[in-house]
């Protein structure tokens with residue numbers, strides 16, 4: 001397959017404890033890939049290593065054929081990979097618009113251009129009416145949306161979403177699913193999403209990759225992964241298998 005992102009034999013050890021062990025992980029253009037696994041499985045670490053927050057202990061990360069290992073997060077962002085953070089931390093004393101402009105500055109040099117991109121992406125995510133609110137005054141749902149808007153404003157080719165629906169109510173969750181499915185309209189070619197909400201993962205993912213204790217234990221279509229005994233044992237639980 002012609003991968004856009006091609007992660008090979010990636011390992012990350014923290015103080016002797018392996019968080020990722022020989023993980024192969026590819027994303028092709030046009031794909032939405034779901035990444036699942038129990039708490040501590042290494043999902044966020046995988047995103048952190050791909051985006052240059054941590055250097056891998058070993059392994060390769062190729063993005064459009066270019067090796068990312070050793071590059072700084074802002075260089076990787078400029079190459080076209082952006083992520084959202086599981087624990088959202090907008091700049092609290094800045095407005096919603098200013099927070100999104102910070103994302104846009106990854107791509108453009110002037111305030112006018114950044115503002116134009118930010119306004120357009122705020123319209124896309126539905127946060128435009130709150131553009132002048134201070135980020136710290138937002139509800140959790142709106143902070144999550146702001147995080148997504150800021151990420152989209154960096155104009156990525158690949159976006160990595162770390163639990164963007166965690167803590168949202170069912171209506172907010174549906175709205176976010178719709179936004180994720182519309183990301184290609186914003187020029188985003190591929191998406192990888194970590195979620196614990198199985199309905200979301202099963203709805204949005206073309207393909208699902210399962211991590212457990214830092215190892216990839218399965219991958220396949222939502223249907224295949226949902227019926228994989230090892231995945232049910234490690235993560236989904238018997239109840240899930242019976243009700244799905």
Ligand SMILES: Nc1ncnc2c1ncn2[C@@H]1O[C@H](COP(=O)(O)OP(=O)(O)OP(=O)(O)O)[C@@H](O)[C@H]1O
Pocket residue numbers: 014018019037038039040041042043044045046086
């Ligand atoms: N900066 C760090 N320093 C030391 N250990 C870390 C660090 N980041 C993660 N770990 C460890 O790596 C392992 C994987 O953690 P990670 O956050 O990637 O899991 P996760 O799959 O995202 O879990 P969750 O679903 O709870 O978010 C855990 O054992 C965690 O304690």
Ligand SMILES: [Mg+2]
Pocket residue numbers: 043044045086
């Ligand atoms: Mg995590």
